[in-house]
Amino acid sequence: MTTFAELGVDQDIVEALATKGIVDSFPIQEQTIPLGLPGQDIIGQAKTGTGKTFGFGIPVVQRLGLDPAPGVKALIVVPTRELAVQVYEDMDMLTSNRSTSVVAIYGGKAYEGQIDQLKAGAQIVVGTPGRLIDLNNQRLLDLSGATEVVLDEADKMLDLGFLADIEKIFTKVAPVRHTQLFSATMPGPIVALARRFMTNPIHIRATDPDEGLTQANIKHLVYRAHSLDKDEIIARILQAEGGTKAVIFTRTKRAAQKLVDELNDRGFNAGSVHGDMSQEARERSMAAFKAGKKDVLIATDVAARGIDVDDVTHVINHTIPDDEKTYLHRAGRTGRAGKTGIAVTFVDWDDLHKWALINRALEFGQPEPVETYSSSPHLYEDLDIPAGTKGRIATAPKTQSVRTQKPGRAADAAADTGEDGSRRRRRRRSGTTPVGSTFTEGVDAGASAPASTEARASDASDQDGAGTHDGAGKEHHDGKPAVARRRRRRRHSGGNAPVQGA
DNA sequence: AAAAAAG
Structure with a gap:
């Protein structure tokens, strides 16, 4: 270095x-x-x-x-x-x-x-x-x-x-x-x-x-969820994980406002940033989040790019972004300066095609988002939350749909952090994690070329592999066919990336 | 189509 x-x-x-x-x-x-x-x-x-x-x-x-x-x-x-x-x-x-x-x-x-x-x-x-x-x-x-x-x-x-x-x-x-x-x-x-x-x-x-095309320090997860249930699921994720510092992205300013109100009603310490707020309020939210005085920031894509906040643990896409570039920038609010992070994306039924586009462009190799079975509320408890795997999602239910669950279920879940947690970890290690719940850590096919930088003034190819290429962009980075490159999935950097700051 | 960016 x-x-x-x-x-x-x-x-x-x-x-x-x-x-x-x-x-x-x-x-x-x-x-x-x-x-x-x-x-x-x-x-x-x-x-x-x-x-x-x-x-x-x-x-x-x-x-x-x-x-x-x-x-x-x-x-x-x-x-x-x-x-x-x-x-x-x-x-x-x-x-x-x-x-x-x-x-x-x-x-x-x-x-x-x-x-x-x-x-x-x-x-x-x-x-x-x-x-x-x-x-x-x-x-x-x-x-x-x-x-x-x-x-x-x-x-x-x-x-x-x-x-x-x-x-x-x-x-x-x-x-x-x-x-x-x-x-x-x-x-x-x-x-x-x-x-x-x-x-x-x-x-x-x-x-x-x-x-690979995505930041190796970020673990990506994707779920299909009914839009009416997402607030509930997000609340449970934040609760279950504990110690989270999360940025949640919505598609519209109205959705951002609704979600911040909802989460604050539920007792979270949430702030928001979007274009319908006064500049003063926007900056207050940002400063509070940066200072750790708020642990959840709900934002439109105004915060998708460039914003640098230390130790953001989770990025949650309440609504899937429109394209792979926005996905990449949003997810990039976590996993900064060598740290690790988790990006969770919820895909509405109507937005499955957007996931298909992002999945292909970013070479995730993930066919389908994991179904959260919104019609069966108790299954939310099985939503496989990755981070610390601190156990099931155990938030006290609030919404109508969750109140209909079988009595005792939530209490069981709340108490059950030991056995179930380890069982869950074993299951993940043994490779029987529900299909596609995580897909950052792929198989390392071995051959890893030394890091190289291309510095050719004439090269106009893109990194995100998505957009249309112009003439000069058709060559491959390493001279190997695209399929071979795609198959060689990224290795997980073992946390030895340089840490800057602090 | 939404969001952003001048007011």
Whole structure:
């Protein structure tokens, strides 16, 4: 493992990182920082929670040097306000030992403070497109001196919903500049599109082509559940697991609001983040969750990307996401910085085709979600919860459907954590786990190529294997047929992945 | 189609 100092990072930045207990670099950092420092344009791709922010952030800070001249020299664009806050905090930390000033520019907040900071000469701007353009139109934000430009969650920023804004922003920044695009997912067509804004970019993928498409530290489970029962099941999961720190994703803002109210009624300490909340309330929820004052966060896809909270144990998809990229980003809120996590997905009857798509794209090799038999409430108790396998789901029943269960059943379950738990573990070890309840740990077919990084400027293939490939993307990562690669399932990293922070 | 992002 390489230290940041060994990568050529300035001493004051190394010290700032060390203050946070960060000394060793992650692979994406090890690969992009030496290229980013001299100004190479980069498309940086690495799995969720593996350190992309510092991968682009350190070169940005270092390249600005110690020039005291006020004015915007660097621009980092992100898709959500919460991510703007987070990346701002990271950049603020990196610059803590130098005079470089950072400002977060995003909507839902008073203009005044942001404008004041710009007038005071802020040099690094982290922001969301709407407010950036707004202030630029008002001639309060001059981007013409921005020679460092980053798109974080770049594929999202170049998606239809953002593309027009991004194109506009690129007409405002310095024409001769250093441009970096980072994301965990980079479909081929997006890479091709991205080149319009870059100069001879190099595409770095800090992933071992053999290790699969998903984060190895995350265990994935999928269940079919009737939508009317999901609140109950989720409550039971949270209860049964104990000590959970969970992010629960819903498809709509209304569903998020309904679920947070429901869980709080049941005595959970839950917060929410979605676009119908005031920005103040959104940030309060995020801060409380990050600080551990709330242990459940219910969110729309506003929190699917980039948000970094320590020690999230579970991601629960109350509603299955629309595509494999969103699945990957949502699940990636757990299993960060080498830690392990669990992603549980509930699939409504109507959404089975979405599961089929995700299953295929992410090469899970999982044919069908496990049925939870919503019509037979007592079977919820047999829902095979993976994590600590702390026993059955033993929450006191609340809903009508569960109250109809046979008397004594819940009490039995609550008391029965010993024998049943070990029986369950034996069953899993012996391979008779209900079909498909877990499928992260696959058979290791042996041959494991050494981790390699592809860094070919001409390569436009994607990592998530899903989107349409453009011409250059047709070759395989390792020259072997796709089927062979698919068969070689990822190995479970034995918890020896580097731990950053803390 | 929903969510996000200016107000």
